[in-house]
Amino acid sequence: MVAVFQAPLTADAVKEKARQLGADLVGIADGKVMDENPPDPDNPRRPSDITDYDADRVIVLAKRYSAGTSRIMAWNDRHKYYNDELALTRLEEASLELVYWLEDHGYPAIIVPPTHVDPWRYRNDPDEHMSTLISLNHAAVEAGLGTLGLNLQLLTPEFGPRVIIGAVLSSVPIEPDRRMETSLCLGPECGRCLKTCPGDTVGHWNRDWPACDRYRSPHGFAQLTEHLGGILDETDAEKQKELIRSEDSFNLWQSILRGSGVVTGCRRCQDVCPVGKDYAALSDVLDDIPETTPEKEKRLGKMVEAEKAGALPASYEAQRRWIGALQTQRKQPET
Numbered sequence: 001m002v003a004v005f006q007a008p009l010t011a012d013a014v015k016e017k018a019r020q021l022g023a024d025l026v027g028i029a030d031g032k033v034m035d036e037n038p039p040d041p042d043n044p045r046r047p048s049d050i051t052d053y054d055a056d057r058v059i060v061l062a063k064r065y066s067a068g069t070s071r072i073m074a075w076n077d078r079h080k081y082y083n084d085e086l087a088l089t090r091l092e093e094a095s096l097e098l099v100y101w102l103e104d105h106g107y108p109a110i111i112v113p114p115t116h117v118d119p120w121r122y123r124n125d126p127d128e129h130m131s132t133l134i135s136l137n138h139a140a141v142e143a144g145l146g147t148l149g150l151n152l153q154l155l156t157p158e159f160g161p162r163v164i165i166g167a168v169l170s171s172v173p174i175e176p177d178r179r180m181e182t183s184l185c186l187g188p189e190c191g192r193c194l195k196t197c198p199g200d201t202v203g204h205w206n207r208d209w210p211a212c213d214r215y216r217s218p219h220g221f222a223q224l225t226e227h228l229g230g231i232l233d234e235t236d237a238e239k240q241k242e243l244i245r246s247e248d249s250f251n252l253w254q255s256i257l258r259g260s261g262v263v264t265g266c267r268r269c270q271d272v273c274p275v276g277k278d279y280a281a282l283s284d285v286l287d288d289i290p291e292t293t294p295e296k297e298k299r300l301g302k303m304v305e306a307e308k309a310g311a312l313p314a315s316y317e318a319q320r321r322w323i324g325a326l327q328t329q330r331k332q333p334e335t
């Protein structure tokens with residue numbers, strides 16, 4: 001009977017501990033509800049796929065990015081990558097300390113980090129999008145922390161999308177939080193995530209994830225394999241040495257040292273999103289979006305027209321549970 005080793009815990013006590021350890025936001029999702037509602041039924045990635053016994057609750061922790069880095073406009077600035085990697089380290093440390101604390105109270109626990117993907121699913125294609133063991137954005141919605149935006153990024157009332165999230169699984173018997181029913185996103189009438197995106201990867205309640213990965217992880221495995229392939233293919237010995245000494249090699253080496261530019265990268269869509277109480281302190285430098293183009297504006301205009309005509313795309317319907325009821329729909333007069 002493991003119960004004799006278990007001390008009673010409440011949801012408030014777990015959240016308080018997570019905040020003491022450094023989390024800025026904490027929410028609790030019901031693992032069974034997540035099991036029953038996989039975001040992608042073809043690739044379910046359920047909490048119970050990770051552990052048979054200790055996934056009754058999914059405790060989602062969020063750490064905010066520093067405002068100073070959000071105010072750097074270049075998507076590919078290495079200070080941003082490095083600072084974000086430190087925020088990730090802090091989040092991982094808080095998650096591990098929470099695991100030990102839960103276990104000291106008698107509840108085995110396990111971390112689901114935001115950077116770990118299932119190696120068994122890798123199919124020798126560096127350009128294929130690899131996902132985390134559970135979708136942490138969806139877990140955060142189930143844990144009541146926010147809703148998904150136009151490009152399916154997590155939006156929170158406190159920090160908009162400017163957070164990094166991780167999760168701790170444990171079967172500690174505590175009350176789960178409630179999911180938000182209405183969208184925090186301002187929809188294509190805002191569209192700032194689409195306008196700013198350097199890879200033009202944002203769709204209508206959707207995102208081209210493999211294309212985005214080249215920006216979110218600019219010095220990741222795809223660039224590494226390309227660069228090594230280029231070195232091997234070069235037949236001129238002097239040019240081969242140049243490639244070995246090149247800036248690409250330098251960036252890859254630096255990224256392998258700390259993970260900055262691999263597990264962190266572009267987050268322009270997160271920076272410019274006006275959702276979140278923190279945006280007021282960012283707007284003076286982020287309101288302007290130099291990356292927008294007439295073509296992007298036209299595409300957004302078509303999305304707005306389609307939504308006004310009640311024609312929501314299949315991508316919205318598939319993710320409705322986590323996006324929530326749209327603000328444009330709420331504004332429509334009742335008939």
Ligand code: SF4
Nearest residue numbers: 197212215266268269
């Ligand atoms: S992370 Fe960068 S590339 Fe990906 S959707 Fe956001 S802005 Fe676009």
Ligand code: SF4
Nearest residue numbers: 149185186190193273
């Ligand atoms: S930038 Fe605008 S459209 Fe994009 S997620 Fe934020 S509120 Fe939604």
